[in-house]
Amino acid sequence: MPSTRRSESVAGLIGLGVLAVIALGIALFMPDQPEAPRYMGAGHDEPQRGGTFVFHHEGDVRGFDPHIAFDELSNMGIKLLYEGLIDYDRDTLDLVPRLAESLPEQLEDGLVYRFRLRDDIRFADHVVFCDDPEAATQPCDGREVTAEDVRWSLEHMLHPDTGSPGVTFFELIDGFEEFREGEASHVSGIRVLDPLTVEIRLQRADQTFLFAMAMTFAYPVAHEAYETYGEDVARHPVGTGAYVLEEWEPGVRVLFSRNPDYFLPGRPYPDRQIFTLNLGRIPAVMRFRNGEIDHIHRQTPADYRLLKSYEAWEPYRVEAPNTDIWGLGMNCEMEPFTDRHMRRAVAFALNTPRWRRARANRLLLTGQPIPATLPGYDPDLPGAHHFDLDVAREEMRLAGYPDGYPEPLTITMTDGETARFYGELVQQDLREIGITIEIRQVSFPIWLQQTGTRNTALMALQGWSMDYPDASNFLDILFHSRSIHDTDSENKAFYSNPEVDALLDEARVEQDRERRLSLYREASRIIVDDAPWGFTFSNLQMEMWQPYVRNYRPHAVWSNMFRDVWLDLPRRRVAWQQMPTRSVPALVPFGRPR
Amino acid sequence: MTELILKRVAAGLAIVFAATAFIFILANGIGDPAVATLGPNASPERRQEFRVEHGLTDPLPVQFGRYVGAAVQGDLGRSFRDNQPVTTVIANRLPRTVLLMGMAMSFQLLFGLALGILAALRRNTWFDTGFMGLAFLGISIPSFVSGPILLMVVAFRLGWFPIGGYGVTALDHVVHALLPALTMAIIGTATFARIMRSEMVDTLGEDYVRTAKAKGLHPARVVLSHAARNALLPIVTLLGLRLPFLVAGAIITEEVFNWPGMGRLVIESITSLDVPVIMGVVVITAVAVQIGNIFADVAVGLLDPRVRQARG
Numbered sequence: 001m002p003s004t005r006r007s008e009s010v011a012g013l014i015g016l017g018v019l020a021v022i023a024l025g026i027a028l029f030m031p032d033q034p035e036a037p038r039y040m041g042a043g044h045d046e047p048q049r050g051g052t053f054v055f056h057h058e059g060d061v062r063g064f065d066p067h068i069a070f071d072e073l074s075n076m077g078i079k080l081l082y083e084g085l086i087d088y089d090r091d092t093l094d095l096v097p098r099l100a101e102s103l104p105e106q107l108e109d110g111l112v113y114r115f116r117l118r119d120d121i122r123f124a125d126h127v128v129f130c131d132d133p134e135a136a137t138q139p140c141d142g143r144e145v146t147a148e149d150v151r152w153s154l155e156h157m158l159h160p161d162t163g164s165p166g167v168t169f170f171e172l173i174d175g176f177e178e179f180r181e182g183e184a185s186h187v188s189g190i191r192v193l194d195p196l197t198v199e200i201r202l203q204r205a206d207q208t209f210l211f212a213m214a215m216t217f218a219y220p221v222a223h224e225a226y227e228t229y230g231e232d233v234a235r236h237p238v239g240t241g242a243y244v245l246e247e248w249e250p251g252v253r254v255l256f257s258r259n260p261d262y263f264l265p266g267r268p269y270p271d272r273q274i275f276t277l278n279l280g281r282i283p284a285v286m287r288f289r290n291g292e293i294d295h296i297h298r299q300t301p302a303d304y305r306l307l308k309s310y311e312a313w314e315p316y317r318v319e320a321p322n323t324d325i326w327g328l329g330m331n332c333e334m335e336p337f338t339d340r341h342m343r344r345a346v347a348f349a350l351n352t353p354r355w356r357r358a359r360a361n362r363l364l365l366t367g368q369p370i371p372a373t374l375p376g377y378d379p380d381l382p383g384a385h386h387f388d389l390d391v392a393r394e395e396m397r398l399a400g401y402p403d404g405y406p407e408p409l410t411i412t413m414t415d416g417e418t419a420r421f422y423g424e425l426v427q428q429d430l431r432e433i434g435i436t437i438e439i440r441q442v443s444f445p446i447w448l449q450q451t452g453t454r455n456t457a458l459m460a461l462q463g464w465s466m467d468y469p470d471a472s473n474f475l476d477i478l479f480h481s482r483s484i485h486d487t488d489s490e491n492k493a494f495y496s497n498p499e500v501d502a503l504l505d506e507a508r509v510e511q512d513r514e515r516r517l518s519l520y521r522e523a524s525r526i527i528v529d530d531a532p533w534g535f536t537f538s539n540l541q542m543e544m545w546q547p548y549v550r551n552y553r554p555h556a557v558w559s560n561m562f563r564d565v566w567l568d569l570p571r572r573r574v575a576w577q578q579m580p581t582r583s584v585p586a587l588v589p590f591g592r593p594r
Numbered sequence: 595m596t597e598l599i600l601k602r603v604a605a606g607l608a609i610v611f612a613a614t615a616f617i618f619i620l621a622n623g624i625g626d627p628a629v630a631t632l633g634p635n636a637s638p639e640r641r642q643e644f645r646v647e648h649g650l651t652d653p654l655p656v657q658f659g660r661y662v663g664a665a666v667q668g669d670l671g672r673s674f675r676d677n678q679p680v681t682t683v684i685a686n687r688l689p690r691t692v693l694l695m696g697m698a699m700s701f702q703l704l705f706g707l708a709l710g711i712l713a714a715l716r717r718n719t720w721f722d723t724g725f726m727g728l729a730f731l732g733i734s735i736p737s738f739v740s741g742p743i744l745l746m747v748v749a750f751r752l753g754w755f756p757i758g759g760y761g762v763t764a765l766d767h768v769v770h771a772l773l774p775a776l777t778m779a780i781i782g783t784a785t786f787a788r789i790m791r792s793e794m795v796d797t798l799g800e801d802y803v804r805t806a807k808a809k810g811l812h813p814a815r816v817v818l819s820h821a822a823r824n825a826l827l828p829i830v831t832l833l834g835l836r837l838p839f840l841v842a843g844a845i846i847t848e849e850v851f852n853w854p855g856m857g858r859l860v861i862e863s864i865t866s867l868d869v870p871v872i873m874g875v876v877v878i879t880a881v882a883v884q885i886g887n888i889f890a891d892v893a894v895g896l897l898d899p900r901v902r903q904a905r906g
Contacts, residue, residue: 014720015727030751060854060862062676163640165632231677250686251854252760276759279852282742283758286750290757443867446625488638 036312038291041548041568049269051567053549054293055560056276056284060251063234066216067157070165075216076560077275080256082219082239083263085115085150086210088557090564093375093469095210099145099220099240099263104213110205110511113213117196121145124259126238128224142261145220145240147198151190153220154200155179158187166217169467172209174201205509207516211468242268242563251278269551269566288544291571295545295552297560301360304542317544318554321364322465323373325474327385327533328411328426329462333494334455336405340530345395346459347385347534349433354387355425355536363537369474369527371538373556375513376471376520383528385535392433404434411459412440414447422461452489462492462533469557471520472508479527480504495532546571595895602891606884613880614665614873618658621869622650630867631674648674665877671870675863680874683859688878690760691855693767694848695840697775699833702782707829709783710790711822717795726791732784737843741777741850749773758852774851778843782836789832793825800824827898834890837883 059073066078085100097103099121104113123129123142130136157164158173160180170176174189189201202209212218225238237245240263243256254275258268276293285303288296299307307313330337330346337343356363367384370377378384396402411426413419423439430437437459442450451457466473477483481496500523507519528535541559545552548571555561627650628641645651649660664671670680709729713722749755755773760766797803798821806820807813841857848857856875863871 010723010727013727014724015729015731018724018728019731026747026752030747031753033751160640160643163632163643234676249762251858253762278854278858279759280849283745283852286745286757290750290753292757443625444630444865448629449626485638488641 034289035310036574037316037547038289038574039546039548039571040574041550042570042572044568047269047551047566048568049266049271049566051270051569052272052274053270053295053562053565053567054274054276055295055562056279056287056293057560058278058280058284058298060277061254061275064237064245065234066219066221066239067153067162067164067166068234069216072559075558076562077245077254077256078216078219078237079241079558079561079563080243080273081237081241081245082216082221083121083241084214084216084219085117086214088214088469088555090553090555090561093556095214104210110202110207110509112199112201113209114193114197114199115147115150115213117145117147117150117198118263119196121240121263122261123222123238123240124244124261126222126225126236126244128222128228128236128238133224133228142222142238146195147192148195149220149222150198151186151192152223154190154218155187156221156223156226157217164217166212166215169212169215169217172202172204172206174203176203205511207508207511208468208470208472211470211473215468243273246272253277268563273562288546291546291573294549294567295543295560295562297541297543299542301362304360304362307544308542313544316547316549317542319540319542320554321372321538321540322559323371323469323557324463324465324538325366325369325371325535326461326463326537326539327369327535329451329460329493329533330531331455331458331492331494332496332532334458336399336401336409337458339399341395341399342401342405343531343534344529345392345399345433346430346435347392347528347531348388348395349392349429349435350385350426350534350536351387351429351432352536354429355422358421358425362540362542364540365537367528367535368524369479369533369535370471370520370524371466371474373538374466374469374471374474376517376524378521378524381521381528382525385528385531389432396433401434405436408436408438409458410438410440411461412442412447412450412457413461414444415441419461426459426461449487451492452485453487454489454494457492460492466557471517471524472504475500475520475523475527476504476508479523479532493532495527495530497526497530500526500530595892598895599888599892602888606888610877610880610884611662614662614877615658617876618661618873619654621867621872622654622657625867627674627867627869661873670874670877673863673868673871675866675868675871680870683871684856684874684878687854687856687859690767690853691844691848691857694771694775694778694853694855695844697768697771698778698782698840698843699836701775701779702786702836703833705779706783706786707790707822709787711794711817713787713791714794714798715817722791726788729784729787732780733788735780736846737777737781738846738850740780741774741847744773744777745850758850760852760854770851771853774847774853777851778840778847781843782840785836786829786832789828790825793828794821797821797824827894830890830893830897834887837886841879841883 057073057076061073061077062071063069064074064077064081066082069075069078083098085098086095086103087098088094089096095103099117101116101118104115106113122144125139125142127133127136127139129142130140156162158167158170158176158179173187175184175187178184179187191199193199220240222238225233225236229236235248242259242262244259245254246257247255254277256273256275258271262268281298281300281303284293284296285299285307287293328346328350330343332338352365356365364372366372367386368378368381411423413423420439420441427437427439451460464474464478477490479491479495479500481491481501483489483491484494484496503519503523507516510516510519543554548568550566550568552562552565628644632641632644649657661671668681672679673683709725713725716722745758749757756770759770761770803816803821806816844855845857845860847853848855849861859871860875863875
């Protein structure tokens with residue numbers, strides 16, 4: 001027996017030696033990492049037509065039904081396949097007309113919106129427009145889009161059988177309840193005035209309604225497609241967008257080709273776009289650096305640091321905050337967080353600068369409920385939550401616990417490494433003010449269930465991403481007492497303040513933009529003072545694209561919006577300056593020291 | 595022999611049933627598919643509707659009975675996520691995983707047996723010690739470590755293989771499968787090599803090998819048809835036993851190399867709590883593993899009369 005063990009360990013040592021020799025051999029002959037783009041553009045100044053643009057996501061797409069899809073991934077395709085009546089300007093967040101001739105007329109003090117359609121919009125050619133779609137082999141000509149399509153589409157989306165997650169954004173339309181309850185066959189507030197004009201009447205004036213009309217839920221769709229395919233329409237999109245679906249291999253890739261009937265002449269520029277699915281961050285970055293894909297939007301911390309250090313990529317990358325907020329939610333109906341001082345103590349004890357360092361500096365510390373990308377954000381908001389142990393300790397004293405809280409408190413987190421990591425950061429920070437934290441990790445569905453149920457989850461790391469770019473989408477949903485429910489509560493802090501409610505209600509109908517924003521700022525100030533959340537950060541996201549990809553910058557609202565890009569082809573391969581192959585740095589297999 | 599097969603089939607069915615029941619309870623106990631599928635913004639009414647529509651309000655035993663009843667008729671239900679029949683979803687993914695696993699299995703048999711035989715023939719030389727040491731390391735390196743390293747070094751820096759993915763044409767698929775299959779094969783190669791070596795060392799010392807040598811047979815023939823053939827017996831058993839490891843390895847490897855097969859499907863469906871797909875994958879995998887094991891057992895029985903007698 002001892003001899004076997006000895007021969008095993010000798011074998012192990014020799015094996016290690018062999019491995020070391022192999023590794024050394026590879027390191028000696030391995031080419032260096034490219035630090036600059038492999039391909040540059042041809043140098044055209046004017047937009048060029050043609051080429052194939054390749055983008056990717058690490059998830060799998062569920063479908064392209066604009067009335068059902070409510071995720072980043074599906075929207076990347078939907079923005080190519082469909083258009084809405086109105087949309088956001090890429091740089092300014094302003095609403096601009098798309099299928100509509102102009103922004104809608106507002107009548108009766110913002111109670112009625114009148115949309116007029118362009119007269120040159122057609123649905124893309126598709127078999128659903130043939131007399132017998134089942135038998136058709138070739139697509140038939142798409143028909144003109146009319147006001148009747150706008151009405152049909154909205155009613156289809158609002159119908160209970162459709163199960164659209166967007167319904168709540170439209171509940172202000174007159175006749176909504178009657179239609180949902182099945183008492184009316186049409187929504188009385190949606191009226192077709194003539195073939196190109198449609199009018200929408202609300203129950204009460206609301207300035208956020210136009211944001212709802214810019215969401216994909218309001219996009220006009222062809223009723224023929226829904227009649228032909230039923231729920232399967234998500235796999236057979238028929239839209240008015242720049243591209244049509246050419247091929248879809250589930251889990252692998254989606255191929256879009258130019259819609260020849262697109263209403264903007266000469267657009268879109270690339271002939272095709274390929275959406276590579278299920279491509280993880282690590283191989284995506286490698287393929288990007290090889291010139292196989294044209295855009296990346298997520299990186300591991302290691303890749304992020306590496307790519308950021310490459311100066312040659314500087315003109316082709318942008319780092320910007322997401323329109324999201326993250327914070328530590330405290331249940332205002334549960335002891336000890338019924339006491340405002342206790343909540344404030346926690347909010348100011350969170351050492352967020354340390355969090356940022358721990359997350360490769362990819363956090364923007366905001367300390368307030370309105371994200372930095374939205375109007376209403378105030379960089380100098382009085383009382384915003386920024387790490388201050390003295391304030392935290394003083395608040396602990398005011399709460400009656402100068403020596404710390406006697407019992408451990410539980411924080412409910414979702415599963416996964418990142419959640420665990422944040423849980424531990426909270427745990428370490430609160431120890432400084434004498435609060436012991438126990439971390440409980442549950443799966444995301446259970447997390448949703450528990451944090452949305454009254455008197456269940458005491459603390460939880462909360463986050464919210466915008467549905468539309470307006471402060472109301474954060475404040476109304478997360479902090480209005482109307483958003484409190486016994487189960488599935490959106491106001492997961494169960495925070496209720498009549499003063500805040502009143503300000504938010506007033507802002508919702510206020511037509512004067514400046515006054516509206518000042519109301520949101522005021523609400524924001526009260527909310528940070530009451531601290532239902534310890535407000536922390538927004539995520540920063542770095543996007544990169546190839547030098548030959550032109551006219552791309554991150555869209556203010558839609559992530560990964562590639563409708564308007566053009567390709568500066570033919571691309572030129574750049575000779576990468578090779579290091580002398582046998583230099584000492586080349587011996588380090590994974591990245592040369594800088 | 596027939597009795598052996600019948601016994602094994604009965605045991606296999608029992609195991610598949612137990613696995614199905616176990617996962618059914620787990621999958622239905624970890625959360626609310628209505629919330630996971632419809633998203634946090636769906637109304638409570640819509641969620642309730644979803645639960646009723648999919649029979650999630652019935653007691654668990656009733657649901658399970660219904661599931662098994664439909665499953666034996668080949669109906670595994672429909673995916674919550676995209677409403678496709680689970681059989682279609684799996685039919686789409688299964689061939690890809692079979693290709694990957696087939697290639698991985700071929701690689702590990704080829705390399706493992708060859709290395710094992712060579713090491714046994716050159717027992718206690720530098721070759722033997724060196725390669726068995728490497729094999730020892732091979733068993734110790736999990737594929738979530740070796741996968742990314744191979745991807746980085748061999749695919750990205752050296753450019754010898756595509757950087758993950760599945761490709762478009764059939765040849766493309768095979769080319770894309772090479773590196774993940776090699777990654778999966780590392781552990782198996784090491785296992786097979788170690789077993790094959792020790793078996794060969796034993797059989798090479800047997801009387802019948804000495805007799806064959808004494809008869810003046812060609813050394814290659816002695817090694818291959820006399821020694822190696824007898825050393826293969828435990829390998830065949832091991833083949834059946836390796837199958838579940840290969841399936842587990844496929845989950846990790848597919849994730850690392852973005853191979854859109856069953857492994858990724860199971861991860862995707864677990865994260866979105868798509869219970870019918872989770873169940874479908876588990877049932878199909880359990881059946882496949884059982885069939886593999888039965889084949890291995892039967893093959894051993896055919897190769898070695900002693901097993902037949904002992905069990906029969």
